[in-house]
Amino acid sequence: MAKLFRAAIMGPPGSGKGTISQRIAQSFGLQYLSSGHFLREGIAAKTEAGLLVKTYVERSMLVPDHVMTRLMLPRLEQLSGHSWLLDGFPRTLGQALALNNLYQLDLVISLNIPYETLKERLSDRWIHPASGRVYNMGFNPPRVQGKDDITGEPLIQHDDDKPEALTARLRHYKDVAKPVINLYKSQGILHSFSGTETDRIWPYINSLLSTKMHTQPSDTCQAQTP
Ligand SMILES: Nc1nc2c(ncn2[C@@H]2O[C@H](COP(=O)(O)OP(=O)(O)O)[C@@H](O)[C@H]2O)c(=O)[nH]1
Ligand SMILES: Nc1ncnc2c1ncn2[C@@H]1O[C@H](COP(=O)(O)OP(=O)(O)O)[C@@H](O)[C@H]1O
Incomplete structure (x- = not known):
């Protein structure tokens, strides 16, 4: 069997995690799991996890x-038996260590996008709540x-995408993500990408994954895009 x-x-x-993940899932046939989408699905379905x-x-x-x-x-x-891509998990060092006990990640992509760009994008982000499909009135209407x-x-907008909630969210993200990023850096699997446009970053990610997955081919499962 091919290496997962x-x-x-x-x-x-x-920063474009969802947008890029959808492209990766489509191009490389990985199963895509977004923690935010998974949680919101549980909330909408009023499952035990959702209520929690x-x-x-x-x-x-x-x-x-x-x-x-x-x-x-x-x-x-x-998802055992499938190759996968996680978006939004792990977010803290505790989560990363718990994941590490069970699975060795092959690759971690980190996106560095300027604050002004994030603010502009989120004020214009629209979501289809049932599937998690993401739109932007300028970029992908x-x-x-x-x-x-x-x-x-x-389509709906999330309350926490409003500019007044954003500064605190970004500061919090940085504090929490730093030790996770350092962990993956120390494991030699972190790849960082900076820029203001997903379409300019995407070819580099595409080429990185082609190289990595060529030497380590994925299984042939169908992509599960939200
Ligand atoms: N203008 C513009 N919008 C983008 C670009 N890349 C993604 N977006 C939009 O920015 C918003 C945030 O992207 P998303 O993938 O949801 O980011 P996430 O929060 O990191 O998962 C969405 O509305 C996307 O459609 C880009 O290069 N330019
Ligand atoms: N790995 C995680 N750890 C803790 N909470 C999480 C995690 N992933 C998602 N969440 C919760 O779900 C919410 C939405 O997550 P997500 O869609 O990834 O949004 P964002 O990255 O825009 O904050 C977060 O604000 C948080 O409450």
């Missing part, structure tokens, strides 16, 4: 590590304004 490929993508809110995390997610506060690992690690177990391309259902 396991990757994670990190970056502040609005609701107050944290609604206030943009980090869900405690022990809850997060209890939810995410069994999801990864279900829906075909019909305010409607999801696939289902035609209405």
Whole structure:
């Protein structure tokens, strides 16, 4: 059997993790798991996990590590036999160490995007809540304004994408992400990308993954894009 490929993508809110993950999933056939989307799905379906995390997610506060690992690690177990890409998990050192005990990641992508760019993008971010598909009125607008391309259902904006919530979110992201980034740097698997446009960063990520996965081919499972 081909060697499985396991990757994670990190970056502040609005840095393009979801956009790039969808491209990676489509191009390379990895299973894509977004922690934020997974949590919101549970909240919408009122599952036990959803009820547990609701107050944290609604206030943009980090869900405690022990809850997060209890939810995410069994999801990864279900993906055994597949190559995967994680977006939004691990977010803290505690989560990274818990993941590390079970899986050795092959690659971590870290996105460095200027603050002004993040602010602009998020004020214009629209989401299809059921699937997690992301739009931006300038960069990738829906075909019909305010409607999801696939289902035609209405798009929404997250409250925590508003500029007043953003500065605190970004500061918090940096503090929490630093030890995680240092861990992956020390393991030699961290690849950082800087810029203001996803379309300019994407060719570099595409080429990195082609090289890495060529020497370490993924399984042939279907991409599961949200
Ligand atoms: N203008 C512009 N918007 C972008 C670019 N890349 C992504 N976006 C949009 O910026 C917003 C944030 O991107 P997203 O992938 O959701 O970021 P995440 O929070 O890191 O997952 C979304 O509305 C995207 O459509 C870009 O290069 N230019
Ligand atoms: N790994 C995680 N650890 C703790 N909380 C998380 C994690 N991933 C997601 N969350 C929760 O879900 C919310 C939404 O996550 P996400 O969609 O990744 O948004 P963002 O990156 O824009 O903050 C976060 O504000 C947080 O409450």
